Amino acid sequence: MEILSYLLGLVLIAAGLMFHGFFKEVGKDIWGYLKSKFNPPDPDPIKVDGSFDSKQPTPSNRAWVNESKLYDFESRGYTYYPHPKNQAKCFRETGAGNNRYIEFLMVKPDADKVKT
Numbered sequence: 001m002e003i004l005s006y007l008l009g010l011v012l013i014a015a016g017l018m019f020h021g022f023f024k025e026v027g028k029d030i031w032g033y034l035k036s037k038f039n040p041p042d043p044d045p046i047k048v049d050g051s052f053d054s055k056q057p058t059p060s061n062r063a064w065v066n067e068s069k070l071y072d073f074e075s076r077g078y079t080y081y082p083h084p085k086n087q088a089k090c091f092r093e094t095g096a097g098n099n100r101y102i103e104f105l106m107v108k109p110d111a112d113k114v115k116t
Contacts, residue, residue: 043088045104050092052105061111064092064103077109 065073080089090105
């Protein structure tokens, strides 16, 4: 009888450990789903060609900013121009030869709101 209760205890412990891992993973999946549902990640930036011309705001209220200067412009209140397709950041590659640069299209803080 003692051996039977000992084996039953081992089976219950093994089942508990198995279900603990299962419910832990299910909890992670549910949390990830809810997090993405209520706070979706920003869409990936979209590469535009050199001739991309946003119609608004006016050219004096927007600027192509080198990626090394993004923090400075963000701290001055500039925002990223939302691409018409999915509101992602717009960027382009510029430069010649091996000197390639990435620039993002940004909008001045006092510019009219971009209509999408």
